[in-house]
Amino acid sequence: MDQYLYWQVITAFLIDLWIGDPKQLTHPVVLIGNAISHMETFLRRFTSHFSERLLGIILVILIVGSSYGLVWLILFVMNQVHLWLSWLVGAWMISTTIATKGLADEGKKLISLLKVKELEEAKKQVGYIVSRDTDHMDESEVIRATVETIAENIVDAVISPLFYAILGGPTLAMAYRAANTLDSMCGYKNERYRDFGFASARFDDLLNYIPARITGVLIVFAAWFLQLDAKKSLSIWFRDAHLHPSPNSGIPEACVAGALHIRLGGVNVYFGQPKKRAYMGDNLRPLQVEHIQQTIQLLYGASGIFIGLYTLIFWSLYFTN
Numbered sequence: 001m002d003q004y005l006y007w008q009v010i011t012a013f014l015i016d017l018w019i020g021d022p023k024q025l026t027h028p029v030v031l032i033g034n035a036i037s038h039m040e041t042f043l044r045r046f047t048s049h050f051s052e053r054l055l056g057i058i059l060v061i062l063i064v065g066s067s068y069g070l071v072w073l074i075l076f077v078m079n080q081v082h083l084w085l086s087w088l089v090g091a092w093m094i095s096t097t098i099a100t101k102g103l104a105d106e107g108k109k110l111i112s113l114l115k116v117k118e119l120e121e122a123k124k125q126v127g128y129i130v131s132r133d134t135d136h137m138d139e140s141e142v143i144r145a146t147v148e149t150i151a152e153n154i155v156d157a158v159i160s161p162l163f164y165a166i167l168g169g170p171t172l173a174m175a176y177r178a179a180n181t182l183d184s185m186c187g188y189k190n191e192r193y194r195d196f197g198f199a200s201a202r203f204d205d206l207l208n209y210i211p212a213r214i215t216g217v218l219i220v221f222a223a224w225f226l227q228l229d230a231k232k233s234l235s236i237w238f239r240d241a242h243l244h245p246s247p248n249s250g251i252p253e254a255c256v257a258g259a260l261h262i263r264l265g266g267v268n269v270y271f272g273q274p275k276k277r278a279y280m281g282d283n284l285r286p287l288q289v290e291h292i293q294q295t296i297q298l299l300y301g302a303s304g305i306f307i308g309l310y311t312l313i314f315w316s317l318y319f320t321n
Contacts, residue, residue: 006314008087009165012094013307020101028096028174032181036063040186044196052195060182060199067178071171090170097161097177100303103150107296110146114139114289131184133269141266143287148264150295151219151256152249156180158303159218160211166310179204190271205247212248215302216241216255222301223259228294233259236281243278250280256298257281260291 039062043055071093078086106129113122122142127134130145137145160180165173183204186197216237224230236258237251243265244250257264261284265277285291 003318004087005166005169006310008091008169009094009162009310010307011091012165013098013100013162013303015092015095016098016100016102018101019095020099020105028093029177029181032063032067032178033185035066036182036185039063040196053198056186056196056199059186059196060179060203063182064175064178064203068171068175071174075170093170094161094165094173097165097173099153099157100299103153103157103299104296107146107150107292110142111289111292114142114292131188131270133272136269140287143289143292144264144266145268146292147256147260147262147287147295148253150292150299151252151264154219154252154299154302155208155212155215155248158299159215159306160208162303162306162310163211163214164207176207179207188270208248212251214306216251218302218305219252219255219259219298221305222298223255225305226294226297226301228259228298229261230259232261240278240280243280245277254280256295259298260294261285262287262291 036059039059043059046055075086075090075093078089106125109125110122113119113125119139119142122139123134123137126137126142126145126149129149132145134142134145161173161176164176168175179200182200183197185200186193187201187204188194188197189201220230220233220237223233233255236254239254240257241250241254244253253264257280261282263279263281263283265279265281267274267276269275
């Protein structure tokens, strides 16, 4: 294993824990989102000549390929100036693909609002992190949406980008983030994106397949470490995860539901249309504000265990070579 890359990944993880995910216009993920919007507008001009699925495939190739290539070019130029400048810029780029602190901070904001019974403000706040409609939500639904989103994003916003950073450094981490952003913007099953966003959704499913299963194991171990119900976390994973419409998101959600003795899923409203999602977990405890805090603990626990295992494997291989 490359010591240069190891310290780059560790530094990126620590930068994210310290600084988080600032929402400036210069943030790479914001730039990727803007690029997706402009490219979608451009490609849709050709729907009379090509199928939307083909145009959606072209969108994935252009956005993911250009994200990978642009990062490679930037790091190449930085390397011509100085090796350590390239290393530092690369560490920062990896950190922008991770959102451990950002997820935790969003959860903590909602905890603060719900504790003082600011339900209307909490509904507005949760609307920033979920795609479902929030106007109709009661306190229990706000808590459920928050827990589900944090759980799902343990894969999308933490373990997957770290996984691809370990495999291929900043370039592959940013390519993953581009693919994930494509899914979040175009991966809907509505009339507008059913065909155009098909490639974005399926490519994201493919990239998250292995990290999602690693995350399931990490959450189970984190539950054991935090003295939650690790055994039930594992059993609910095997029993309910497949009921989720996503082949990956159901794993962290089911594991969290089992660990906390709660039930996730139910009716969500998207663009005014209610959709029933299968239940995951057993309704042993009513949803409470403390469950958001426990989900944040599982987020930090799973992330820490992943970095700990990476460190253990790296140094074991380093000293045996």
